Amino acid sequence: AVPSLASSDGFLQCLLQKIPGELVLTQSSSNFTAVLVSSIRNAKFFTNATARPLCIVTPIDASHVQAAVLCGRAEGVRLRVRSGGHDYEGLSYRSVRGGEVFAVIDLAGVRSVSVSLGDATAWVDSGATLGELYYTVAKSNPELAFPAGVCPTIGVGGHLSGGGISMMMRKYGLSIDNILDAKIVNANGELVDRAAMGEDLFWAIRGGGGESFGIVVSWKIRLVQVPSTVTVFIIRRTVDQGAVDVVTRWQDVAPSLPSELTIRVILQGPQATFQSLYLGSCAALLLTMSSLFPELGMTSADCREMSWLQSAALIQFWNPNTPVEELLNRRTSLQGSTKGKSDYVERAIPNGVWKNIFPWFTMNGAGMVILEPQGGFVGSVPAAATPYPHRSGALYNVQYIAFWSGDDTAAAANRWISDLYAFMEPYVSKNPRAAYVNYRDMDLGENAVAANDVSSFDSGKVWGRRYFAGNFDRLAAVKAAVDPTDYFRNEQSIPPLLALS
Ligand code: FDA
16 A cells, blocks of 8 residues: 555654664755765666655664664555666665555665684675675685676676676685575564575575565675686677678587686677687687687787686776776766666577577667676586576676657667567577566566565566576565565565465
């Protein structure tokens, strides 16, 4: 039920009794808008039509998060939790449900990273960015790192709840394969760790998508070993230089290369860009490439040797002069809008089809496509070990990204991505056509809320089985056990699988 204005007042009064007033920003606070937009990545989610939260709570401590949950439940106000704000559908700070009164819990102030060199672990708060995590870990020991996404402004909270595809997943798995413990504020407002939450909930929060089970405040992660020198290359091949053949070949090679070597592909314009991270020296990489992937024509001139931290900066910024400190920059820009979609490819797409795919990148409204190879460790984990099911069968993940600025280009960009997605259907996974929850896509479906004010399982399974395959039902069972009244929910949260009465 939509809370009345009286319950909104009650929520604010309850909060102000429990936490310092300066941590609660109402719409009339002078810095409300500045804080709201501080981590919005997608201009299309900040317009006059976008529903504003009743207030933004800016915790600096887990007890503030607990207060927000207790007050929210008592007064019937829902919470949207935001760590880095990168959600592709903006569900961490906006509601698509007309009239829903909600508050945003912005965790940007809960962001410490505490490294334990002795056992190569760290506790990282959800509001830290991946860049802050990488920087802090590497400055503690340059031979330690963490396998997580490429963009440094991504928040740990959303990323670790949803998977964590990276340039090291072939060696070390997804981010979620390296989580040892977590502290979560549950639907009763209690702060619980792994031992107290139990293994079912601990399983669910490692890949089941954020916001369905509670608010994860911090994570204990296993750090991974990297050599003091790694090697990066960025090689571009246009269609005229044989890009179609090289990409065709890449599909067979990339998922079966030694796990120390990841080569991802960015398709944009009439060109394929091969970006690589190798956990070793240039000399060793040259030997591997000449025997396993000579078609790319890599030479020693392509090699750039550097520390792992420098490689994280280079792969993001594409500029060798960008200092590693730029990984700490949390600033975002509201200049552009994007739409993302995803697929998994299980059987290599034939060369003749690639010939027909490349012209899509020079069409009106064209965006880009990123191909991330699986195989190696990420493919060896059993599909039910974590909620992320796309393991041994997947050769690579496909991410489609449309972008535009201004209304005049929006229609062409959106048409491009939906038409390309339709074109790709015969060549990607089926029954269901799979997708990656961290590339959230509302086109896949949205929960209906049933008469008992609980998200319906039947509506959830439409999109849920595409993200989670057979793991969706277990996620829904965990949800029923820990949050049966569906307090933590959004348009694509896990619905509770309640026993049939
Ligand atoms: P945000 O704060 O928007 O949260 C995302 C979701 O998680 C929301 O539903 C939110 O409510 C929930 N949530 C957030 N914090 C929570 C918490 N503490 N407890 C419970 N729920 C919480 N992915 C990838 O795997 N590899 C990659 O390389 C990239 N690269 C990339 C680049 C760019 C530019 C973007 C915009 C996105 C990516 N991603 C990615 C996708 C990214 O992993 C995904 O959007 C994450 O959910 C973002 O996490 P944030 O905390 O930033 O998002």
